[in-house]
Amino acid sequence: xxxGLLGQYVMNGLMLGMMYALVAVGFTLFFGVMDxxxxxxxxxxxxxxFAALATILGLAGIGVDSPWIQLAGATLVAxxxxxxxxxxxxxxxxxPLKGAPPLNTLLxxxxxxxxxxxxxRLFYPQxxxxxxxxxxxxxxxxxxxxxxxxxxxxxxxxxGLLLIVGIHLLxxxxxxxxxIRAVAQDEDTAKTMGIxxxxxxxxTFAIGSGLAAFAGVLHGLYYSEVNFAMGLLLGVIGFxxxxxxxxxxxxxxxxxxxxxxALQTIGVLAMPFASAYKDVFAFAVVxxxxxxxxxxxxxxxxxxxx
Amino acid sequence: MSAAETTATTATGGLAVEGVYTAxxxxxxxxxxxxxxxxxxxxxxxxxxxxxxxxxxxxxxGLTRPxxxxxxxxxxxxxxxxxHRIVAAGIACIPEGRQVFPKLTVEENLRLGAYQxxxxxxxxxxxxxxxxxxxxxxxxxxxxxxTLSGGEQAMVSIGRGxxxxxxxxxxxxxxxxxxxxxxxxNFNIIRRINGDGITVFLVxxxxxxxxxxxxxxxVLRKGRVVAAGTPGELGRTQEVHAAYFGQGR
Ligand SMILES: Nc1ncnc2c1ncn2[C@@H]1O[C@H](COP(=O)(O)OP(=O)(O)OP(=O)(O)O)[C@@H](O)[C@H]1O
Ligand SMILES: [Mg+2]
Numbered sequence: 257x258x259x260g261l262l263g264q265y266v267m268n269g270l271m272l273g274m275m276y277a278l279v280a281v282g283f284t285l286f287f288g289v290m291d292x293x294x295x296x297x298x299x300x301x302x303x304x305x306f307a308a309l310a311t312i313l314g315l316a317g318i319g320v321d322s323p324w325i326q327l328a329g330a331t332l333v334a335x336x337x338x339x340x341x342x343x344x345x346x347x348x349x350x351x352p353l354k355g356a357p358p359l360n361t362l363l364x365x366x367x368x369x370x371x372x373x374x375x376x377r378l379f380y381p382q383x384x385x386x387x388x389x390x391x392x393x394x395x396x397x398x399x400x401x402x403x404x405x406x407x408x409x410x411x412x413x414x415x416g417l418l419l420i421v422g423i424h425l426l427x428x429x430x431x432x433x434x435x436i437r438a439v440a441q442d443e444d445t446a447k448t449m450g451i452x453x454x455x456x457x458x459x460t461f462a463i464g465s466g467l468a469a470f471a472g473v474l475h476g477l478y479y480s481e482v483n484f485a486m487g488l489l490l491g492v493i494g495f496x497x498x499x500x501x502x503x504x505x506x507x508x509x510x511x512x513x514x515x516x517x518a519l520q521t522i523g524v525l526a527m528p529f530a531s532a533y534k535d536v537f538a539f540a541v542v543x544x545x546x547x548x549x550x551x552x553x554x555x556x557x558x559x560x561x562x
Numbered sequence: 563m564s565a566a567e568t569t570a571t572t573a574t575g576g577l578a579v580e581g582v583y584t585a586x587x588x589x590x591x592x593x594x595x596x597x598x599x600x601x602x603x604x605x606x607x608x609x610x611x612x613x614x615x616x617x618x619x620x621x622x623x624g625l626t627r628p629x630x631x632x633x634x635x636x637x638x639x640x641x642x643x644x645x646h647r648i649v650a651a652g653i654a655c656i657p658e659g660r661q662v663f664p665k666l667t668v669e670e671n672l673r674l675g676a677y678q679x680x681x682x683x684x685x686x687x688x689x690x691x692x693x694x695x696x697x698x699x700x701x702x703x704x705x706x707x708x709t710l711s712g713g714e715q716a717m718v719s720i721g722r723g724x725x726x727x728x729x730x731x732x733x734x735x736x737x738x739x740x741x742x743x744x745x746x747x748n749f750n751i752i753r754r755i756n757g758d759g760i761t762v763f764l765v766x767x768x769x770x771x772x773x774x775x776x777x778x779x780x781v782l783r784k785g786r787v788v789a790a791g792t793p794g795e796l797g798r799t800q801e802v803h804a805a806y807f808g809q810g811r
Contacts, residue, residue, distance in 0.1 A: 431677075438663055438674055444625050445661040450649035450678040450726065 277513030279494025298491015304469025342465025675725025
């Protein structure tokens with residue numbers, strides 16, 4: 257196969273893997289601290305992407321033309337509003353349902369997610385149709401044979417990878433991260449250390465949801481398009497990535513994200529005549545991995561419980 | 563915890579539990595428990611398995627809210643406060659079963675003990691003091707706590723409890739599962755902690771050694787205080803024998 261074409265696939269695979277990893281980290285953080293699955297997570301990403309789009313259009317509307325300012329403003333609005341939404345979800349739905357069967361939380365977040373993306377579809381102007389996401393990054397491109405390196409793609413990828421490094425540092429090098437890990441391991445003992453449990457849960461949901469919003473913005477920039485259903489598949493893939501990596505472990509989530517995109521890429525390469533089947537292939541392989549390692553590649557919580 | 567930090571002229575760290583009732587879901591555990599830990603003293607709580615000792619500690623820490631009754635600390639009402647506010651008042655706990663965070667390093671565990679202390683220099687000083695008491699922990703500061711031996715985990719748990727420089731240290735069965743020599747060492751450490759001016763509330767099953775270091779004690783049976791007194795008085799009561807060797811709980 258042509259090296260340039262291969263480069264293109266690798267680039268695309270890394271891009272998707274980065275986005276999946278950002279979504280998966282949220283799932284795994286929420287599970288870590290609260291033992292729950294937040295099925296609204298993918299739709300929080302959608303709302304974040306639309307919040308960013310609306311901010312860009314709004315800024316353009318009031319005459320702010322600089323793409324960098326538009327982008328910075330959009331990212332800031334998307335991340336902070338979704339972080340706040342995540343904290344609100346934790347405060348009003350997840351914490352009150354703490355003693356309830358996990359299925360109840362699962363169902364409630366599923367309903368919330370549906371309400372969120374249906375809200376976008378109905379209330380965003382023309383929300384039922386895909387919306388063009390402006391290309392705010394420089395679109396210069398360099399060609400190497402069949403491989404075209406676009407500066408905007410490179411920037412998106414680099415930003416995403418930096419975010420992943422950032423979340424690693426946050427969890428492992430800061431006091432907040434230490435508190436999050438302590439709460440994930442042993443809630444009562446963490447409280448006994450003087451950790452404000454509620455605050456840490458809210459912070460964790462804010463961080464995970466803010467990351468999802470950021471992923472939504474990156475997704476919009478990369479595909480130049482957002483739509484009300486974008487979070488559905490991203491949510492399912494992010495969730496699968498978190499599970500196959502080992503729910504509760506952030507490195508598992510990152511690994512799972514890149515693994516999933518690698519599988520999709522392999523699916524495309526192996527079946528060029530039927531690339532539409534790449535997701536079928538990737539999910540099938542993930543199912544096989546789960547059958548082989550039921551607690552995920554880097555099993556965290558479950559092994560600890562046994 | 564260091565001499566400079568705790569050499570108060572008047573001892574603080576007095577705990578008063580007044581008429582506390584605590585239940586889990588449907589099971590009533592504590593009934594009308596009233597007891598006191600005098601400032602600067604070692605107060606012990608004896609009682610057989612399942613008598614409600616840990617539940618009492620959970621009630622004091624706000625981990626399980628009492629249904630009735632009051633908990634006061636140096637005269638301040640702590641009833642119903644979230645645990646982190648109770649800890650902020652100056653209470654630390656070495657929990658039953660040690661409960662080190664298994665996937666964190668020794669040092670991370672210790673640092674969590676000083677979670678509410680904002681000054682990194684103070685934390686560093688306390689850390690050095692703990693490492694001075696337990697040199698073994700210093701050697702193993704980067705080791706994952708879950709891989710420590712039981713005795714080493716006990717050291718982490720004790721050190722962690724001291725990292726907040728508490729006024730009151732609550733200790734729940736520190737010698738459970740330890741070899742006799744370590745048990746003896748544990749009692750010495752508790753005596754030393756108290757010597758530094760920290761009030762100690764000690765839950766134990768080792769009646770003899772506990773009474774040897776305590777200033778005052780209570781006996782819990784089926785969630786009720788059935789005896790109270792000085793070690794000398796308790797040693798002679800029927801309740802102590804009944805609680806441990808008699809008709810179970
Ligand atoms: N989380 C819980 N939910 C329901 N019941 C509980 C819970 N924790 C303790 N209990 C019950 O409360 C009673 C008192 O338990 P507790 O742990 O306070 O006893 P204890 O005196 O500390 O015993 P031990 O010496 O064995 O540690 C027991 O009957 C126990 O089964
Ligand atoms: Mg107990």
